Amino acid sequence: xxxxxxxxxxxxxxxxxxxxxxxxxxxxxxxxxxxxxxxxxxxxxxxxxxxxxxxxxxxxxxxxxxxxxxxxxxxxxxxxxxxxxxxxxxxxxxxxxxxxxxxxxxxxxxxxxxxxxxxxxxxxxxxxxxxxxxxxxxxxxxxxxxxxxxxxxxxxxxxxxxxxxxxxxxxxxxxxxxxxxxxxxxxxxxxxxxxxxxxxxxxxxxxxxxxxxxxxxxxxxxxxxxxxxxxxxxxxxxxxxxxxxxxxxxxxxxxxxxxxxx
Amino acid sequence: xxxxxxxxxxxxxxxxxxxxxxxxxxxxxxxxxxxxxxxxxxxxxxxxxxxxxxxxxxxxxxxxxxxxxxxxxxxxxxxxxxxxxxxxxxxxxxxxxxxxxxxxxxxxxxxxxxxxxxxxxxxxxxxxxxxxxxxxxxxxxxxxxxxxxxxxxxxxxxxxxxxxxxxxxxxxxxxxxxxxxxxxxxxxxxxxxxxxxxxxxxxxxxxxxxxxxxxxxxxxxxxxxxxxxxxxxxxxxxxxxxxxxxxxxxxxxxxxxxxxxxxxxxxxxxxxxxxxxxxxxxxxxxxxxxxxxxxxxxxxxxxxxxxxxxxxxxxxxxxxxxxx
Numbered sequence: 092x093x094x095x096x097x098x099x100x101x102x103x104x105x106x107x108x109x110x111x112x113x114x115x116x117x118x119x120x121x122x123x124x125x126x127x128x129x130x131x132x133x134x135x136x137x138x139x140x141x142x143x144x145x146x147x148x149x150x151x152x153x154x155x156x157x158x159x160x161x162x163x164x165x166x167x168x169x170x171x172x173x174x175x176x177x178x179x180x181x182x183x184x185x186x187x188x189x190x191x192x193x194x195x196x197x198x199x200x201x202x203x204x205x206x207x208x209x210x211x212x213x214x215x216x217x218x219x220x221x222x223x224x225x226x227x228x229x230x231x232x233x234x235x236x237x238x239x240x241x242x243x244x245x246x247x248x249x250x251x252x253x254x255x256x257x258x259x260x261x262x263x264x265x266x267x268x269x270x271x272x273x274x275x276x277x278x279x280x281x282x283x284x285x286x287x288x289x290x291x292x293x294x295x296x297x298x299x300x301x302x303x304x305x306x307x308x309x310x311x312x313x314x315x316x317x318x319x320x321x322x323x324x325x326x327x328x329x330x331x332x333x334x335x336x337x338x339x340x341x342x343x344x345x346x347x348x349x350x351x352x353x
Numbered sequence: 354x355x356x357x358x359x360x361x362x363x364x365x366x367x368x369x370x371x372x373x374x375x376x377x378x379x380x381x382x383x384x385x386x387x388x389x390x391x392x393x394x395x396x397x398x399x400x401x402x403x404x405x406x407x408x409x410x411x412x413x414x415x416x417x418x419x420x421x422x423x424x425x426x427x428x429x430x431x432x433x434x435x436x437x438x439x440x441x442x443x444x445x446x447x448x449x450x451x452x453x454x455x456x457x458x459x460x461x462x463x464x465x466x467x468x469x470x471x472x473x474x475x476x477x478x479x480x481x482x483x484x485x486x487x488x489x490x491x492x493x494x495x496x497x498x499x500x501x502x503x504x505x506x507x508x509x510x511x512x513x514x515x516x517x518x519x520x521x522x523x524x525x526x527x528x529x530x531x532x533x534x535x536x537x538x539x540x541x542x543x544x545x546x547x548x549x550x551x552x553x554x555x556x557x558x559x560x561x562x563x564x565x566x567x568x569x570x571x572x573x574x575x576x577x578x579x580x581x582x583x584x585x586x587x588x589x590x591x592x593x594x595x596x597x598x599x600x601x602x603x604x605x606x607x608x609x610x611x612x613x614x615x616x617x618x619x620x621x622x623x624x625x626x627x628x629x630x631x632x633x634x635x636x637x638x639x640x641x642x643x644x645x646x647x648x649x650x651x652x653x654x655x656x657x658x659x660x661x662x663x664x665x666x667x668x669x670x671x672x673x674x675x676x677x
Contacts, residue, residue, distance in 0.1 A: 104490045107645065213454065216490050219497065221470035225426065225458035234537040235426060237454035256451050256607040257365060260546025260600060263423065266539040281595045313467050316496040321647065327639065327655035334666035337656050341638060341667065342674050344654060348636060350558065350615050351582065351674065
């Protein structure tokens with residue numbers, strides 16, 4: 092089985108996000124980038140599948156700040172191949188990203204066969220389309236499902252049996268012929284932790300390949316009129332003071348509503 | 354006159370989903386503002402009863418077909434494309450839900466129309482349709498306009514009041530006769546939710562933990578708080594994905610929708626997927642270190658602090674209060 096995982100860096104939303112002077116994009120100076128959460132789960136699922144069913148894992152990412160660290164970490168977790176697509180991809184959106192990723196197969200750098208399984212994060216938080224996987228599936232003519240949380244492989248029948256989430260804890264089981272594109276919501280186990288020392292050591296022994304791919308003609312989508320912050324503080328009344336003061340006030344609020352008895 | 358607006362009705366196991374009414378409500382307003390007809394379409398098996406509830410639309414199209422029990426995004430996108438071309442539809446609303454994931458991008462690709470996801474608001478200004486989407490986990494909002502009022506829009510659940518999409522009017526139903534393509538994807542079965550030790554949807558008091566809880570060992574302190582309050586512990590997705598609490602405790606998009614009398618959130622940032630599942634709680638109190646955390650936007654009371662600085666005192670004070 093050849094598993095290909097496409098990874099994407101997104102702004103870390105734990106940090107404060109600053110809107111740039113144009114009012115239409117984020118101020119890149121203050122951004123800290125990290126691997127998109129669902130992508131981290133896609134990588135984990137790929138490594139789990141390799142451990143269970145054998146095969147190889149290739150990870151592919153567009154060039155971005157901190158991406159090499161992410162690619163080396165993927166190698167340390169068990170990926171056999173790490174590929175970087177060099178270029179300045181600022182502002183590129185999902186449909187163009189899908190074109191770029193699809194070029195990896197047409198360029199011959201990666202095979203697309205009945206033994207290929209392609210995994211991506213089900214969603215990303217950083218563009219208006221928010222989903223790369225279904226666009227990639229359209230270009231490749233491969234079946235697709237999103238919000239996937241578990242995969243079994245039947246190599247003989249060249250198919251994947253996947254679990255997809257609905258709502259309220261209800262899930263469904265589906266079968267897809269390979270090659271297939273899956274949007275991963277969560278791996279069946281939490282992403283493994285890799286000690287920094289192991290990443291440092293793999294940096295010395297492994298290398299990141301670069302595959303030159305010419306950028307799609309159109310990289311962005313609809314022009315954004317403006318970005319703005321939601322009115323967050325508008326609703327909550329903020330309680331301030333020491334732990335004791337805040338606790339006393341909370342108990343008062345709960346008692347007023349009969350939510351705490353004596 | 355504007356070309357028609359189409360709502361893709363969503364249903365699961367024969368029940369119409371709230372998102373359908375949300376879209377019908379905002380779709381009705383949009384159609385009236387633009388002087389356009391509002392259409393709705395239902396694809397499914399034995400689905401006519403669902404269609405009868407959508408009288409707010411000017412026309413309800415129904416395709417009832419044995420192969421449409423749980424259609425794949427491919428099949429739905431293909432049917433929508435045919436219908437849109439036949440009826441000259443310009444704007445399509447699709448639910449931003451797990452059930453409908455992937456249909457919008459596929460349709461936008463096939464029709465070469467823009468796709469806008471995470472949509473929280475839709476308005477008309479000078480005859481032009483504008484959309485507000487939430488990006489970066491709800492921390493930033495983005496306004497765009499649709500050129501020619503044409504596009505595929507994924508509506509974020511909980512953005513519009515469902516009641517606005519309900520009507521006593523008899524639905525004008527037109528049965529469709531479209532060819533359903535053979536899907537490469539086979540639906541095998543539903544997997545029922547695992548019965549947890551506690552049903553969080555039936556609790557009056559929930560203490561919810563998010564990423565801010567930092568590690569599994571800290572859950573014990575939260576359990577203690579829930580105990581003294583007489584409630585149960587639930588969590589946002591990252592905590593569940595880490596395996597620190599069972600799936601049955603998950604609140605949000607893929608998990609449970611809860612409406613307790615008290616929802617006390619600890620270290621939960623308030624990503625839209627989480628807020629969707631708890632925003633209608635009676636009283637929401639949140640503790641988070643980040644003063645700009647979106648959770649404060651849906652909370653009645655907020656405390657900007659490290660939960661570990663507050664919790665030990667809070668637990669002791671509640672014990673004292675109860676014994677007093």
